[in-house]
Amino acid sequence: MKLDSAQxxxxxxxxxxxxxEDEITSRFYKLGIFPGIEIELLRKxxxxxxxxxxxxxxxxxxxxxxxxxxxxxxxxQELSCQQ
Amino acid sequence: MSTVALVGLPNSGxxxxxxYITGNRQRVANFPGITVEKKFGEAFVGEExxxxxxxxxxxxxxxxxxxxxxTRDYVFEKVKDDEADVFVLVVxxxxxxxxxxxxxxxxxxxxxxxxxxxxxxxxxxxxQKLDIERLSQKLGGAPVIxxxxxxxxxxxxxxxxxxxxxxxxxxxxxxxxxxxxxxKETEYVRAKLAEVDQTLDEIVIDKIKADTVTQQIDSYxxxxxxGPALLFGILILTFQLLFSWSDPFMELIEMGFExxxxxxxxxxxxxxxxxxxxxxxxxxVGGILVFxxxxxxxxxxxxxxxxxxxxxRAAFLLDFIMRKLGLPGKAVVPLLSSHACAIPGIxxxxxxxxxxxxxxxxxISPLATCSARLPVYTLLIGVIVPQKEVLxxxxxxxxxxxxxxxxxxxxxxxxxxxxxxxxxxTSPSYLMMELPPxxxxxxWTIVRGxxxxxxxxVKKAGTVIFxxxxxxxxxxxxxxxxxxxxxxxIHYSYAASIGRTFEPIFRPLGFxxxxxxxxxxxxxxxxxxxxxLGTVYAVEGEDTEDESFVRDLSSIMSNEYSLGTLMALLxxxxxxxxxxxxxxxxxxxxxxxxxxxxxxxxxxxxxYFFSFITYHLFS
Numbered sequence: 001m002k003l004d005s006a007q008x009x010x011x012x013x014x015x016x017x018x019x020x021e022d023e024i025t026s027r028f029y030k031l032g033i034f035p036g037i038e039i040e041l042l043r044k045x046x047x048x049x050x051x052x053x054x055x056x057x058x059x060x061x062x063x064x065x066x067x068x069x070x071x072x073x074x075x076x077q078e079l080s081c082q083q
Numbered sequence: 084m085s086t087v088a089l090v091g092l093p094n095s096g097x098x099x100x101x102x103y104i105t106g107n108r109q110r111v112a113n114f115p116g117i118t119v120e121k122k123f124g125e126a127f128v129g130e131e132x133x134x135x136x137x138x139x140x141x142x143x144x145x146x147x148x149x150x151x152x153x154t155r156d157y158v159f160e161k162v163k164d165d166e167a168d169v170f171v172l173v174v175x176x177x178x179x180x181x182x183x184x185x186x187x188x189x190x191x192x193x194x195x196x197x198x199x200x201x202x203x204x205x206x207x208x209x210x211q212k213l214d215i216e217r218l219s220q221k222l223g224g225a226p227v228i229x230x231x232x233x234x235x236x237x238x239x240x241x242x243x244x245x246x247x248x249x250x251x252x253x254x255x256x257x258x259x260x261x262x263x264x265x266x267k268e269t270e271y272v273r274a275k276l277a278e279v280d281q282t283l284d285e286i287v288i289d290k291i292k293a294d295t296v297t298q299q300i301d302s303y304x305x306x307x308x309x310g311p312a313l314l315f316g317i318l319i320l321t322f323q324l325l326f327s328w329s330d331p332f333m334e335l336i337e338m339g340f341e342x343x344x345x346x347x348x349x350x351x352x353x354x355x356x357x358x359x360x361x362x363x364x365x366x367x368v369g370g371i372l373v374f375x376x377x378x379x380x381x382x383x384x385x386x387x388x389x390x391x392x393x394x395x396r397a398a399f400l401l402d403f404i405m406r407k408l409g410l411p412g413k414a415v416v417p418l419l420s421s422h423a424c425a426i427p428g429i430x431x432x433x434x435x436x437x438x439x440x441x442x443x444x445x446x447i448s449p450l451a452t453c454s455a456r457l458p459v460y461t462l463l464i465g466v467i468v469p470q471k472e473v474l475x476x477x478x479x480x481x482x483x484x485x486x487x488x489x490x491x492x493x494x495x496x497x498x499x500x501x502x503x504x505x506x507x508x509t510s511p512s513y514l515m516m517e518l519p520p521x522x523x524x525x526x527w528t529i530v531r532g533x534x535x536x537x538x539x540x541v542k543k544a545g546t547v548i549f550x551x552x553x554x555x556x557x558x559x560x561x562x563x564x565x566x567x568x569x570x571x572x573i574h575y576s577y578a579a580s581i582g583r584t585f586e587p588i589f590r591p592l593g594f595x596x597x598x599x600x601x602x603x604x605x606x607x608x609x610x611x612x613x614x615x616l617g618t619v620y621a622v623e624g625e626d627t628e629d630e631s632f633v634r635d636l637s638s639i640m641s642n643e644y645s646l647g648t649l650m651a652l653l654x655x656x657x658x659x660x661x662x663x664x665x666x667x668x669x670x671x672x673x674x675x676x677x678x679x680x681x682x683x684x685x686x687x688x689x690x691y692f693f694s695f696i697t698y699h700l701f702s
Contacts, residue, residue, distance in 0.1 A: 022267055022268050022269045023267060024513075026267060026272040027515055029269075029273065030143060030181070031515060031517060033183070034273070034276060042298070043302075043697045045305075045400060045402065045403060046305075046400065047311075047400075048403050049403075049427065051399060051402050051403070051514050053301075053305065053399065054519065058251075058291065059517050060298075060517060060518040060520075061513070061518075062395075062399050062516055062517075063515055064402065064513075064514045064515075067515050072233070
């Protein structure tokens with residue numbers, strides 16, 4: 001799934017950045033958004049729910065919906081279930 | 084004397100550190116050819132004097148914004164003067180992951196640097212424990228000094244460490260030619276991040292706890308209802324404060340220059356010299372300094388909001404609306420401030436990182452109805468609009484005035500929209516940003532920063548404005564009335580010749596030569612139109628705020644001109660003439676004459692177009 005359809009209070013793991021442009025990808029990377037990192041939707045902007053605010057390892061990162069669509073994520077499997 | 088350069092992330096406390104070290108021994112200068120300021124200062128380690136440079140904050144060395152390019156070029160030693168002997172890398176201890184990236188780049192380039200592990204108090208409070216020695220090893224032996232820049236903690240040790248580093252012989256390191264390109268590649272970034280991650284694994288003993296305070300505050304500040312309400316309140320308050328704080332200071336400045344003019348009138352015998360000193364020089368300098376209160380107070384408010392951490396939130400809340408116009412959420416600050424005065428408004432456009440968006444914002448801000456248009460609007464509305472009530476409680480003159488404000492802003496939006504559609508921006512724009520944690524603002528840094536802004540305006544834009552005011556004075560004064568002339572001096576001036584020459588062009592708008600002549604001095608400042616018209620028609624009385632003056636001029640205007648002409652003149656002032664101070668500050672902020680010329684042209688075209696339509700609608 002893409003990050004723009006993320007739900008609040010659910011933790012996701014970033015799978016991939018869906019951009020062919022180095023500049024965009026490295027911008028994501030520098031904000032700490034790259035494969036393997038945990039991410040969680042904190043809130044949506046009051047108007048049209050765009051942009052979105054995420055928690056990335058303690059930092060608050062704002063992305064527009066369009067930008068969030070470039071981030072592929074999957075649900076984090078809770079460790080407690082596996083053990 | 085050794086040179087120490089401060090680098091670091093935005094918001095890492097770099098400015099606080101610089102201010103703490105240099106105290107009052109700092110100076111501000113522009114970087115060669117560009118409009119971003121660099122700050123110099125001095126520090127003493129024992130007997131030895133160190134020269135300090137504060138570079139613009141960067142995340143990495145692959146620069147995208149103007150500020151970032153300056154720091155990059157400096158680190159790459161493309162700027163030949165005052166090369167650094169040692170760098171002080173200011174690191175935000177609460178956000179190591181991001182800061183480490185830059186430190187590895189400095190290491191990779193073979194730079195000598197000392198790390199200031201700043202805000203260590205907050206990091207400790209949030210439970211972070213680090214193996215500092217290990218971090219130093221990882222960074223090639225660069226000393227790592229924990230600091231609290233605002234309190235001055237650790238600063239002495241930092242300077243001693245930096246001074247010691249200057250003694251070590253510099254290993255000259257050639258920067259590879261393709262380095263600038265290479266560091267933009269995903270592969271490079273990925274490898275660097277892996278290096279950062281691995282280092283963090285090794286040095287972090289106890290992880291930092293989440294900043295729950297910031298998240299709690301955000302639950303109100305970004306709340307679906309309270310968020311926009313607070314934003315609206317803050318914007319209105321900013322606007323109000325700008326007016327109410329600046330007013331007394333502006334009056335004081337005006338009074339001071341009036342006093343000066345009075346003295347000069349008495350001391351210097353009447354003639355061209357007196358006129359030059361009083362109407363040219365004193366009025367010109369006064370016309371520059373009168374902008375200072377607005378500039379200083381607006382920047383105090385902006386720096387405060389930025390320091391607290393609110394500016395990013397405002398951008399977040401407004402992003403969606405402004406994006407439709409091709410502008411970032413932050414553009415609301417210059418657009419709103421320009422309703423007080425376009426000068427501070429244009430200067431505040433610097434908070435916009437994207438160059439294209441910054442240029443568009445600068446170009447449309449002066450369309451906002453600034454306070455200097457009010458005397459003109461008041462005069463013309465007084466002549467045109469009858470005192471009638473609409474819907475029983477709304478005064479018609481007030482409604483027209485409101486309509487003019489609205490027309491100005493809508494025109495600005497329209498221009499922004501057209502610019503977005505017409506000129507494909509060279510660099511795409513992003514929101515993609517980190518909202519910084521809330522912090523208690525450092526008042527001294529804010530006050531000093533805004534005073535510096537004011538001083539830079541006087542120094543950089545002041546000269547252009549001053550020269551132009553003298554030229555306008557010359558046009559209005561020379562060649563002077565012949566003997567036994569029966570009309571006011573201005574009738575025989577170059578301004579009048581120009582007014583008469585251009586009259587045919589303006590006739591389709593219903594303007595006669597008297598209006599076109601009066602438009603020339605109003606380049607100096609729009610409100611001058613009122614006194615200029617008074618001069619042209621030789622209305623008795625000097626004080627343009629005097630009731631009888633306004634009444635006399637109003638009755639002349641309504642006798643002389645048709646409704647169409649007066650309406651056209653009113654609309655003309657929505658777009659033009661833009662005052663020379665606007666052009667001066669625009670030249671400074673855009674770094675050349677291109678933008679001011681484009682701006683002057685497009686506002687003139689719009690003024691002509693809309694005045695033409697208005698004249699024909701009302702004739």
